[in-house]
Amino acid sequence: MGYYMRARASExxxxxxAAIADLNKLMSLDPKWKAVALFYRALANEAQGRNDLAxxxxxxxIALDSTLAMERRWVEYLKSIQADGDDANWLGKPYDLYxxxxxx
Amino acid sequence: MxxxxxxxxxxxxxxxxxxxxxxxxxxxxxxxxxxxAVQDCQQKKDLKLQVQGCTQLLSRSLAPAGQAAVYQYRxxxxxxxxxxxxxxxxxxxxxxxxxxALTYTLRGGAYEAKHRYDLAIPDFNAAIQLKPDLAELYxxxxxxxxAKGDTSDSxxxxxxxxxxxxxxxxxxxxxxxxx
Numbered sequence: 001m002g003y004y005m006r007a008r009a010s011e012x013x014x015x016x017x018a019a020i021a022d023l024n025k026l027m028s029l030d031p032k033w034k035a036v037a038l039f040y041r042a043l044a045n046e047a048q049g050r051n052d053l054a055x056x057x058x059x060x061x062i063a064l065d066s067t068l069a070m071e072r073r074w075v076e077y078l079k080s081i082q083a084d085g086d087d088a089n090w091l092g093k094p095y096d097l098y099x100x101x102x103x104x
Numbered sequence: 105m106x107x108x109x110x111x112x113x114x115x116x117x118x119x120x121x122x123x124x125x126x127x128x129x130x131x132x133x134x135x136x137x138x139x140x141a142v143q144d145c146q147q148k149k150d151l152k153l154q155v156q157g158c159t160q161l162l163s164r165s166l167a168p169a170g171q172a173a174v175y176q177y178r179x180x181x182x183x184x185x186x187x188x189x190x191x192x193x194x195x196x197x198x199x200x201x202x203x204x205a206l207t208y209t210l211r212g213g214a215y216e217a218k219h220r221y222d223l224a225i226p227d228f229n230a231a232i233q234l235k236p237d238l239a240e241l242y243x244x245x246x247x248x249x250x251a252k253g254d255t256s257d258s259x260x261x262x263x264x265x266x267x268x269x270x271x272x273x274x275x276x277x278x279x280x281x282x283x
Contacts, residue, residue, distance in 0.1 A: 001243060001265065001272045002239075002243060002262045002263075002265030002266040002269070002270065002272055003262075003266060003270070005243065005246055005247060005250065005258070005262045005265070006259055006262035006263065006266065008250065009246075009250050009255050009258050009259045009262065010259065012250075012255050013255055013256075013259075025270075029270065029271055030271070092253075100250050100251050100253065100255075101251055102247075
């Protein structure tokens with residue numbers, strides 16, 4: 001749980017290498033976290049521009065938990081709002097809020 | 105005269121005996137009612153029943169330590185029922201009588217559920233002061249710090265969690281603080 005939370009915080013600070021290390025540790029400690037860890041690792045890889053790795057992680061995560069397909073679409077929606085700066089009605093930047101509050 | 109006196113005395117004895125039995129009966133019912141209320145207030149399977157039991161106990165005169173415990177139990181039940189304001193009221197009463205780490209943790213959880221991180225964090229601070237070795241408390245505070253936007257401070261708390269208890273699973277909320 002500590003690794004999961006720190007990974008989210010690291011992604012928020014754009015420290016994606018540290019986030020990926022924590023998510024790898026999380027998966028090795030507890031297999032029940034594997035789908036979630038893969039999902040957040042995909043987001044970290046995506047943030048680093050490593051889209052092939054991100055796509056592979058998304059695919060693996062969704063294979064383990066099909067609800068993550070919807071989660072991915074939700075995250076893409078949040079990112080697009082944030083990128084467009086169209087967040088006047090939000091409490092903060094939508095994708096940052098997702099990482100802060102935890103979508104999963 | 106003697107026989108009338110004897111008869112009156114017998115009636116008196118009978119009355120006293122009857123009254124004694126009645127008092128004992130009523131006392132046993134009262135003891136039983138209180139025992140049921142204590143059991144209801146302490147169990148955690150049926151939260152509405154827990155609230156009822158605790159409310160019944162609070163209607164009686166309790167020693168301060170007992171009152172603090174019952175407010176804590178009922179506050180915890182309200183928290184489980186999602187009645188956060190009632191939980192905060194009870195847990196505050198409990199803290200005002202006798203503060204402990206579990207009660208601060210529970211109230212912090214209620215504030216967190218209301219997204220009042222500014223109020224939750226001081227409660228987790230207080231709990232950490234009382235139980236600095238409990239990894240869970242740093243996790244709860246870290247979650248609030250992250251949600252509030254204090255990302256660097258949250259990372260410091262998660263580092264403590266990882267160092268103290270790397271395998272800490274989800275779903276441990278509030279256990280352990282009362283040990």
